Amino acid sequence: MSMTEAQVARFCLDLPGAREDYKWGGVRVFSIAGNKMFALQNLRGDSLAFKVDPDLFLGHVDRPGIRPAPYLARAHWVIMNTPYPLGADELRGLLQRSHQLVVSKLPKRTQIGLKLED
Template sequence: MDQEQVAQFCLGLPGAREDYKWGGVRVFSIAGTKMFALQNLRGESLAFKVDPELFLGHVDRPGVSPAPYLARAHWVILRVPYPLEAAELKQLLQRSHQLVVAKLPKRAQVGLQI
């Protein structure tokens, strides 16, 4: 997947919106401010949240590293070209979205779950 395909997939998830922050980061979020993916506008990287129990397994893979400043919240970063197949990357982005949805109040989760 290229950068624009990733962006279109993220925006296709329920309640997803995009914003630009920090002088060059495309932020995909839900419920206003709850981020689930970050994309460097120079096309260099993609970061997203993973399951806490799978975090160490992900960062052991070639091309996958702990995300700077966000690793304590179990975020990983991929450098371009993405080291994952399209199907696996979509699954991980969808899971990141759902991990964030699960942290929202129950009334805010309505319509955002897949």
């Protein structure tokens, strides 16, 4: 069973240090450490984008319903429309991984309290 837009937003905001704001005239941005984005939701609720592991990027965009995110594909972001083509558990795992990929690029002292146990 797939997640709704509201469930995705709640999950993103429950990740350590996550906050949201609105940019670019209609994009809900989930970020950490001030401005480090890990997920984007279109305010119409029809799309979701997030960062994936570089070595898994091509495998993800090969899947039905998932494609490279415009302007962010070079940073290994994917985008999908609703209804999301992934089950809830897999989508939660990928959103959590996106969060942790961004955390891992932060200075060590900033990472404290944001890392999740593997």
